[in-house]
Amino acid sequence: MSSHPSNPPGDAPAPNPPEATNRALSRRKLFGAAGVGAAVVGAASAGALAGRASASNPATGEVQTEVPFRGERQAGIVTASQDRMHFCAFDVTTDDRSEVVAMLQQWTAMAERMTRAEEAVEHGAVGLNPYAPPADTGEALGLSPSQLTLTIGFGPSFFTKDGKDRFGVADRRPAALIDMPKFPNETMDPARSHGDICVQACANDPQVAVHAIRNLARVAFGTAAVRYSQLGFGRTSSTTRDQATPRNLFGFKDGTANLKAEDTAALDRHVWVADGDGPAWMTGGTYLVTRRIRMRIESWDRTTLLEQERVIGRLKGSGAPIGHADEFAALDLTTKSSKGTPLIDTDAHVRLASKENLGGIEILRRGYNFTDGTDGFGHLDAGLFFIAFVRDPRTSFVPMQTALSRSDALNEYITHTGTALFACPPGLREGDASAYWGSTLFS
Amino acid sequence: MSSHPSNPPGDAPAPNPPEATNRALSRRKLFGAAGVGAAVVGAASAGALAGRASASNPATGEVQTEVPFRGERQAGIVTASQDRMHFCAFDVTTDDRSEVVAMLQQWTAMAERMTRAEEAVEHGAVGLNPYAPPADTGEALGLSPSQLTLTIGFGPSFFTKDGKDRFGVADRRPAALIDMPKFPNETMDPARSHGDICVQACANDPQVAVHAIRNLARVAFGTAAVRYSQLGFGRTSSTTRDQATPRNLFGFKDGTANLKAEDTAALDRHVWVADGDGPAWMTGGTYLVTRRIRMRIESWDRTTLLEQERVIGRLKGSGAPIGHADEFAALDLTTKSSKGTPLIDTDAHVRLASKENLGGIEILRRGYNFTDGTDGFGHLDAGLFFIAFVRDPRTSFVPMQTALSRSDALNEYITHTGTALFACPPGLREGDASAYWGSTLFS
Numbered sequence: 061m062s063s064h065p066s067n068p069p070g071d072a073p074a075p076n077p078p079e080a081t082n083r084a085l086s087r088r089k090l091f092g093a094a095g096v097g098a099a100v101v102g103a104a105s106a107g108a109l110a111g112r113a114s115a116s117n118p119a120t121g122e123v124q125t126e127v128p129f130r131g132e133r134q135a136g137i138v139t140a141s142q143d144r145m146h147f148c149a150f151d152v153t154t155d156d157r158s159e160v161v162a163m164l165q166q167w168t169a170m171a172e173r174m175t176r177a178e179e180a181v182e183h184g185a186v187g188l189n190p191y192a193p194p195a196d197t198g199e200a201l202g203l204s205p206s207q208l209t210l211t212i213g214f215g216p217s218f219f220t221k222d223g224k225d226r227f228g229v230a231d232r233r234p235a236a237l238i239d240m241p242k243f244p245n246e247t248m249d250p251a252r253s254h255g256d257i258c259v260q261a262c263a264n265d266p267q268v269a270v271h272a273i274r275n276l277a278r279v280a281f282g283t284a285a286v287r288y289s290q291l292g293f294g295r296t297s298s299t300t301r302d303q304a305t306p307r308n309l310f311g312f313k314d315g316t317a318n319l320k321a322e323d324t325a326a327l328d329r330h331v332w333v334a335d336g337d338g339p340a341w342m343t344g345g346t347y348l349v350t351r352r353i354r355m356r357i358e359s360w361d362r363t364t365l366l367e368q369e370r371v372i373g374r375l376k377g378s379g380a381p382i383g384h385a386d387e388f389a390a391l392d393l394t395t396k397s398s399k400g401t402p403l404i405d406t407d408a409h410v411r412l413a414s415k416e417n418l419g420g421i422e423i424l425r426r427g428y429n430f431t432d433g434t435d436g437f438g439h440l441d442a443g444l445f446f447i448a449f450v451r452d453p454r455t456s457f458v459p460m461q462t463a464l465s466r467s468d469a470l471n472e473y474i475t476h477t478g479t480a481l482f483a484c485p486p487g488l489r490e491g492d493a494s495a496y497w498g499s500t501l502f503s
Numbered sequence: 504m505s506s507h508p509s510n511p512p513g514d515a516p517a518p519n520p521p522e523a524t525n526r527a528l529s530r531r532k533l534f535g536a537a538g539v540g541a542a543v544v545g546a547a548s549a550g551a552l553a554g555r556a557s558a559s560n561p562a563t564g565e566v567q568t569e570v571p572f573r574g575e576r577q578a579g580i581v582t583a584s585q586d587r588m589h590f591c592a593f594d595v596t597t598d599d600r601s602e603v604v605a606m607l608q609q610w611t612a613m614a615e616r617m618t619r620a621e622e623a624v625e626h627g628a629v630g631l632n633p634y635a636p637p638a639d640t641g642e643a644l645g646l647s648p649s650q651l652t653l654t655i656g657f658g659p660s661f662f663t664k665d666g667k668d669r670f671g672v673a674d675r676r677p678a679a680l681i682d683m684p685k686f687p688n689e690t691m692d693p694a695r696s697h698g699d700i701c702v703q704a705c706a707n708d709p710q711v712a713v714h715a716i717r718n719l720a721r722v723a724f725g726t727a728a729v730r731y732s733q734l735g736f737g738r739t740s741s742t743t744r745d746q747a748t749p750r751n752l753f754g755f756k757d758g759t760a761n762l763k764a765e766d767t768a769a770l771d772r773h774v775w776v777a778d779g780d781g782p783a784w785m786t787g788g789t790y791l792v793t794r795r796i797r798m799r800i801e802s803w804d805r806t807t808l809l810e811q812e813r814v815i816g817r818l819k820g821s822g823a824p825i826g827h828a829d830e831f832a833a834l835d836l837t838t839k840s841s842k843g844t845p846l847i848d849t850d851a852h853v854r855l856a857s858k859e860n861l862g863g864i865e866i867l868r869r870g871y872n873f874t875d876g877t878d879g880f881g882h883l884d885a886g887l888f889f890i891a892f893v894r895d896p897r898t899s900f901v902p903m904q905t906a907l908s909r910s911d912a913l914n915e916y917i918t919h920t921g922t923a924l925f926a927c928p929p930g931l932r933e934g935d936a937s938a939y940w941g942s943t944l945f946s
Contacts, residue, residue: 143708144709144736146874151881153881185754185819185820186808186818186819186820187808189808190807190808190809190812191807191808191809192807192808193804193805193806193807193808194754194804194808194811194819196754197752197753197754197800197804198750198753198754198755198819199737199750199751199752199753199754199872200750201750201754201820202747202750251877251879265586265737266587266709266736266737267736267737267750267872270736270737270752270872270874270885273883274752274800274874274883274885277882277883278800278801278804281801281805285881285882286877286881286882286883287877287881288876288877289874289876289877289883290876291734291736291874291875291876293587293709293710293713293734293736294642294708294709294710294713304645307641307642307643307644307645307710308642309640309642309713309717310640310641310642311628311637311639311640311641311642311644312641357640357717357721358721358724361636361637361640361721362636362724363636364633364634364635364636365629365630365632365633365634365635365636365637366633366634368637369633375629376628376629376637376641377628377629377644429642429710429713431589431713431717431732431734432734432875432876433731433732433733433734433875434694434729434730434731434732436694438594438596438728438729438730439720439728439729440716440717440720440729440732442713442717
């Protein structure tokens with residue numbers, strides 16, 4: 061509620077009719093000539109105005125290129141993992157299907173613009189009409205695309221909530237979109253779990269990712285509300301072969317054996333929903349699993365190096381499997397030490413999570429390190445926001461987590477505190493103007 | 504508590520005496536030859552091992568250079584603002600002065616190493632002794648210095664807590680290190696306020712900043728505990744003239760009129776504690792003020808552009824003062840519109856915060872945007888973690904905040920939820936091996 065009166069037009073400097081248009085144009089012009097510092101943001105600004113900014117920023121060198129929004133698949137799944145993430149789960153607050161569809165259509169148009177580093181809406185921040193709220197919140201003005209990707213998914217509660225088929229899609233809920241079972245060693249916070257819709261925003265500049273989520277949340281007002289959001293400050297996986305393997309907060313390289321974008325046959329087998337797997341609207345899509353994993357880093361940090369390596373099954377320095385020197389050496393699950401015990405322990409994390417142990421199961425991981433302040437007991441509230449993409453969670457994540465939650469030596473140092481599952485439809489094809497996020501579900 | 508037995512040496516692959524040394528050397532070697540992806544991190548790894556990594560990363564282009572840890576002033580104050588921040592306030596949990604001094608000495612050595620992208624302790628992560636916990640947590644292995652700075656400060660409660668002079672320094676508490684008064688429009692969360700010691704970690708790579716805080720917190724175990732920590736994902740100020748002005752979460756350029764590193768005379772007048780200002784141990788230091796400012800971005804986003812610009816007093820696109828076209832134009836506080844009202848409103852933020860309005864007061868701002876998940880009511884918990892450095896808060900921040908908290912039009916959209924004040928001693932001189940963080944206070 062504003063306690064200030066509406067601004068009389070006279071308060072705007074030297075208005076000339078048609079004022080609104082002039083203002084917008086002059087804003088644009090001003091924005092392009094920002095005085096000191098203009099050289100630094102010049103390339104990015106010009107790019108934003110022109111609708112693309114593919115050059116790298118000479119001042120920061122950050123990878124600024126654009127990731128195509130459209131394609132056979134949604135971006136942000138096998139896209140080379142960006143450095144930062146803002147993940148958001150929404151609750152739909154209306155029962156009106158047409159309102160949800162309208163929001164998804166609006167989101168789609170905004171998302172496509174924002175991945176090109178354009179304002180969410182044309183002239184959104186420095187609007188054509190100064191008497192209206194800006195249609196873009198502005199904090200990403202002048203920033204590059206930063207490889208922003210926005211990936212949407214629909215949770216089980218989108219199809220049926222409290223027994224109610226709010227949007228007439230209950231019969232389209234895929235059987236694979238299960239209610240996630242309860243596993244051992246989890247203390248789930250309902251306020252950090254589930255959600256009707258999720259949007260995963262990944263970018264190299266976190267301000268770009270936050271801006272995208274914030275603008276989607278803004279226009280959702282009255283239709284959907286933020287259920288929870290999670291910032292990830294560092295990627296914990298590589299999804300292409302040219303990315304170096306990053307480290308998680310246990311200090312170990314994470315995702316060495318991850319599926320990679322180049323493994324197209326394996327992705328077809330393990331990640332992409334095939335024709336006939338379930339309802340047609342999900343063909344070409346995938347399922348997104350999240351687990352907020354709190355790490356007890358203080359306990360971990362007081363554990364010997366040898367124990368840390370035994371628990372993981374890899375060497376901390378190189379990331380190589382125990383018994384090997386190369387990070388990418390195949391896991392050696394059979395060789396024994398001189399004492400007759402396996403080099404990779406029977407309850408080592410990499411053994412239990414390996415495809416060899418799981419009858420060939422592989423998942424595409426895309427998680428991020430997080431630190432959410434403190435836990436109130438003198439510790440950082442830190443961990444890993446695990447994200448995986450799978451073709452069918454019933455035959456991949458669930459058996460994997462069943463094995464891990466029962467026996468993984470790592471369980472001593474982690475607790476799962478949030479969980480969710482979302483169905484991510486296929487991508488929107490280039491030139492298909494009628495398609496929008498979820499249109500295969502609603503058509 | 505580990506439920507696993509100690510690792511018998513036989514579990515390590517092919518041990519050769521002296522095993523520990525060989526392990527460490529081989530780790531190092533492995534680390535330098537990380538297989539696929541080595542090219543990407545090669546320069547940084549080599550730099551880390553050699554103790555410096557000043558080249559920029561050709562893959563990410565992130566600014567990786569090293570900021571000198573030592574100097575007349577602490578780094579992280581007039582250092583060009585890095586992109587990301589992890590701020591941590593600690594409570595000292597011991598009453599033993601020697602333990603605190605020992606921790607500060609250890610912190611100093613670790614901090615100096617970490618700002619050079621070295622492990623916190625030599626061979627810390629891939630230790631010389633596999634039967635000991637690693638002395639570095641490892642998640643920054645292979646990452647560059649990323650311009651990491653670590654800045655320490657001591658809060659009022661470090662000098663006297665609950666009426667007790669725990670460390671024999673009560674008589675050294677500067678008069679300027681006040682107990683911050685209560686202002687209007689604040690709802691302070693004690694769990695996000697104050698603290699005995701603070702460390703501000705700034706870096707371009709957030710993982711580098713988080714790693715630094717985490718390792719300091721780790722070795723503090725038994726001596727100090729994390730009171731609160733705050734991640735900032737985007738800088739909201741420029742502190743050198745070659746930095747472009749960033750935007751805060753209201754979408755406006757922030758810090759246009761900030762003091763800059765180049766303004767050495769103004770810094771001497773407004774930021775650096777001079778000889779005779781107070782106790783000698785603070786000469787050359789400064790005072791760090793924090794305010795966690797929650798922004799009601801949802802209300803803001805529903806406000807017209809004209810009102811937003813009226814509230815701030817600047818144009819959203821260019822950042823120019825209302826009535827001007829250039830961001831860096833001097834504030835024009837006297838010109839009136841055709842209706843006879845000032846172009847910059849009487850309660851506009853920039854007017855009230857201006858040196859013209861405050862009798863010449865200027866502060867050095869160095870804040871960061873934050874998003875801490877959700878507020879539980881469908882909104883992002885977002886805002887600005889305000890940090891300022893001042894020569895004396897009694898004559899700078901307090902009168903400024905008194906004026907702002909009473910009249911600022913922006914108050915409708917913000918609430919201060921955390922506050923702290925810390926005394927930051929001068930820097931440690933090059934070559935002075937006996938100096939440590941706080942040594943001027945304890946000597």
